Amino acid sequence: MSDSPAPRGHGPEAPSAPRRHARTLAAPGADPSTPSTRADARHGESTHLTPQGPPSGRTTGLPARALADPHLVYDPLPGDGPKDVVILGSTGSIGTQAIDLVLRNPDRFRVTGLSANGGRVALLAEQAHRLKARTVAVAREDVVPQLREALSGLYGTGEPLPEILAGPDAATQVAASDAHTVLNGITGSIGLAPTLAALEAGRTLALANKESLIVGGPLVKALAKPGQIIPVDSEHAALFQALASGTRADVRKLVVTASGGPFRGRTKADLAQVTVEDALAHPTWAMGPVITINSATLVNKGLEVIEAHLLYDIPFDRIEVVVHPQSYVHSMVEFTDGSTIAQATPPDMRGPIAIGLGWPERVPDAAPAFDWSKASTWEFFPLDNDAFPSVNLARHVGQLAGTAPAVFNAANEECVEAFRAGALPFNGIMETVTRVVDEHGTPRGGTSLTVADVLEAETWARTRARELTAQTAEARA
Ligand SMILES: NC(=O)C1=CN([C@@H]2O[C@H](COP(=O)(O)OP(=O)(O)OC[C@H]3O[C@@H](n4cnc5c(N)ncnc54)[C@H](OP(=O)(O)O)[C@@H]3O)[C@@H](O)[C@H]2O)C=CC1
Ligand SMILES: CC(=O)[C@@H](O)[C@H](O)COP(=O)(O)O
Ligand SMILES: [Mn+2]
Known part of the structure; x- marks a missing residue:
């Protein structure tokens, strides 16, 4: 419904002048007609080129085109104002x-x-x-x-x-x-x-x-x-920046950091009694309630592994999760020579938001930097997959692809709501999501997934999650 006498926006069927999108920086020895600097590219015609492979004819062994790639020359900034x-x-x-x-x-x-x-x-x-x-x-x-x-x-x-x-x-x-x-x-x-x-x-x-x-x-x-x-997700903005340090051929793995949430170090048995208030007490980030509960179950990290796979076209077995309670390092890229490039700032989303809005430029003073005159401790721990099975389940649905990630996410959204309403215990979230994913079985869609496939799978998953939640509530009463 439009409440405006004269709509000023343009619908998708009638967009204003199409925006230009990125092209790659030229590798040494590339066609001289290809712009070799961002400035050159801004003045050139933008075409949707396949990103440039590494120099010397090496192949990456990875798909040629990632959704997000810092080696692309991003859309030129408008010269005529903000x-x-x-x-x-x-x-x-x-x-x-x-x-x-x-x-x-x-x-x-x-x-x-x-x-x-x-x-x-x-x-x-x-x-x-x-x-x-x-x-x-x-x-x-x-x-x-x-x-x-x-x-x-x-x-x-x-x-x-x-x-x-x-x-x-x-x-x-x-x-x-x-x-x-x-x-x-x-x-x-x-x-x-x-x-x-x-x-x-x-x-x-x-x-x-x-x-x-x-x-x-x-x-x-x-x-x-x-x-x-x-x-804009902090881990993926970090990976984006770290990936700029090498070519795709040089990437050995992505290392996604996790704060571990408020229940880091707890066993599955400990988690049986935690409250909504406990789950909303994130140790390092102030965020909306859904992502905060997802951080407590580590579902957020599971979603982020799938997100990293989709954005950067890196196989799941080359995406690792490490627990880093301070949330200073937002993720890392390990290169084939053994070097690891980490992106780090004090936890503040205005940094990644500035990357999202400002790239290819950095926005001065977007967020505070570290004060190196003060001592600080940076710790890293392996993930406890027994207490927090969500990352492995996310890997599973990510590999199944098609409608499976939609089922996982929709069931989780329903379970988080039920947990917040007191209708499901904390461990019930993952128990229910796991069951819904299992019942979904072989996903539909594959690479030819349609919006209708997603909506149908989501409706089914939400209904099934609600039924299972109601059964749990009855059994507890
Ligand atoms: N917060 C963070 O630091 C981070 C968040 N993210 C991701 O960013 C997204 C937003 O998270 P966050 O800001 O924490 O969430 P919040 O709950 O704080 O905010 C959600 C926003 O979405 C709006 N909204 C909800 N439903 C609809 C709808 N149907 N149509 C239009 N707007 C709607 C809300 O409006 P209203 O106020 O009216 O309810 C609100 O403005 C999530 O996907 C999260 O995973 C990723 C990384 C970090
Ligand atoms: C800020 C941000 O990107 C969140 O997704 C954050 O990562 C949540 O923290 P966890 O590492 O606890 O999931
Ligand atoms: Mn994140």
Whole structure:
């Protein structure tokens, strides 16, 4: 539903001038007509080239095209002022931190569109007013009167209110509106349609909403041009930066760090009694409730292993997880010569968000750096797969591919909700998700997965997870 007298956005079927996307830096000895520097490339015609292989005719042994690759020359920055950005999930943890970054960098970024579910209307109206956003989208149509009233209270007489879009497709519409970059900071696989719409409309996608990639991997891969996706998840932004240190042929493995969550060191038996409050007490990051519970079960790390596989085209057996309680090192790449390149900052998502919005440029003072005059301890431990079986289960569904990751994620989303509502014990989350994945059996779709396949598998998984949760609740009563 559009609440605007004259919609100013452009739908996916009528995008504004298509955005250019990345091409690779030329390797030594490459065709001299290929630009060899970013500056050259900015002035040249952009084509969707297959990324350049390593020099000297060596082959990587890896697929030629990864969704995210720091060796690509990313979309040139607009020369005529700040980059137009749409923020999906603007009222959440990612969204509010992105807005902090935008407000501190008005010369670099300008917000044109915002979207949220509708749970924090006053905040959304305040954001729209402060940022002078053109469009505000809410999923919940029932909050539109409240939103209009909040906006009216903030805008002066004669000052036109922003366009209001409302309904389940509102975020998808704003994702396709005219902008340079879309930051997807929505929680959950409901973010899939906006991810696909942003890609289809030719926007650069700064991707925090990992769920959309995980449930729709082949769909995202089919739509995304090289250089169209920049990862915002801290581990993947770290890998992106570390991968710049070598060629794909030089990569031996990706090492994804995990804080271990609030229950690090506990046994499965210990976990039987933990509360929602305990699970929400993340040791290092302040995040929305779903990802925080996912960090406690380590499902977040499982999702991130699949995310790393999809973004960087590295096989699962070359993606390792290591527990690093301080969350200083956000992930690492081990190269074939034995060198490991780590990306490190104090935990603060404004760093990775700045990579997502600003790349190929770094945003000065995006987030605080380390103070090396103070002593600090950096620890690394192996993962306890018995207490936290979720990473292995995620590897399994990632390898099955097709609808399997969507089933895993949807069942988990339902179980997290049930746990938060007191209807499922903590260990019940993984027990239920495992059972739903097992019952799903052989996935459908493969590389020709469709949106309908994903939605059907999700509906089935959510229904089955609710049935199993209800049985658990009955048995406990
Ligand atoms: N927070 C973090 O540090 C990190 C988060 N991520 C990922 O980023 C994403 C966002 O996480 P986070 O910011 O923590 O989550 P939050 O719960 O803090 O925020 C979620 C946002 O999504 C909005 N939203 C929910 N449902 C819809 C919908 N149907 N349509 C439009 N908007 C909707 C919410 O609106 P409303 O306020 O109205 O409910 C809110 O703005 C997740 O995928 C998470 O895994 C990844 C790495 C780090
Ligand atoms: C900040 C971020 O990227 C989160 O995904 C974070 O990684 C969660 O911490 P865990 O390592 O505990 O899952
Ligand atoms: Mn992460």
